[in-house]
Amino acid sequence: MMRNRIIAMIILLFAGATVYLNMFQSKDAAKSADTAPQAGYLAPSFELASLEGQPYRVGGSRDKPLLLNFWASWCGPCRQEAPDLKALYDQYKDRLDLYAVNATHQDTIADVRETVKEFDFRFPILLDPKGDATGSYQVRAIPTSFLIDKSGKVVDVLYVMEREQLEQKIKKLISD
Incomplete structure (x- = not known):
């Protein structure tokens, strides 16, 4: 019984970490995909x-x-x-x-x-x-x-x- 709880907690921990990391990667990807050259920033080469x-x-x-x-x-x-x-x-x-x-x-x-x-x-x-x-x-x-x-x-x-x-x-x- 205790072993099943530990396995379930490990699975939940990994799932939570995966969701957390994917949220931040998606935001960063969206930010870079939507960033066009703007005044004050270097022009793309x-x-x-x-x-x-x-x-x-x-x-x-x-x-x-x-x-x-x-x-x-x-x-x-x-x-x-x-x-x-x-x-x-x-x-x-x-x-x-x-x-x-x-x-x-x-x-x-x-x-x-x-x-x-x-x-x-x-x-x-x-x-x-x-x-x-x-x-x-x-x-x-x-x-x-x-x-x-x-x-x-x-x-x-x-x-x-x-x-x-x-x-x-x-x-x-x-x-x-």
Whole structure:
């Protein structure tokens, strides 16, 4: 009788410990799965090839601040902001990098090339064929942009906005 009680208590102890540990692991996993880049935190690192095949790296310290834009050729709001991005890059390219990450896993290279030609983009177009960068930045809607300072920290997360508003944010970023 005493032996059965001891075995039952050991089983209950193990079951309780298992439930307790699983609760905390689930919370930690949920927390990391829901954590997208935020202002004040380091930008996730990645390396992608450009449309021309040249590798570009994001993450860590850099010479200039960065406007990191996630887009696709079929995206109406992306097309709407394209002329503003081009104009702002042309104006601030000496003080700001702009990388446009194409959601290539949801796009075609032919459409990307056509869009780049149509809008005369001169900034690097990075291809994300597996969605790795899009995933690490947890991009839920496109376009989504991230302003990243020289130390590699996210300063702001942006969605489509008027050119004047975006320019004010860029001016603040490059003056810091």
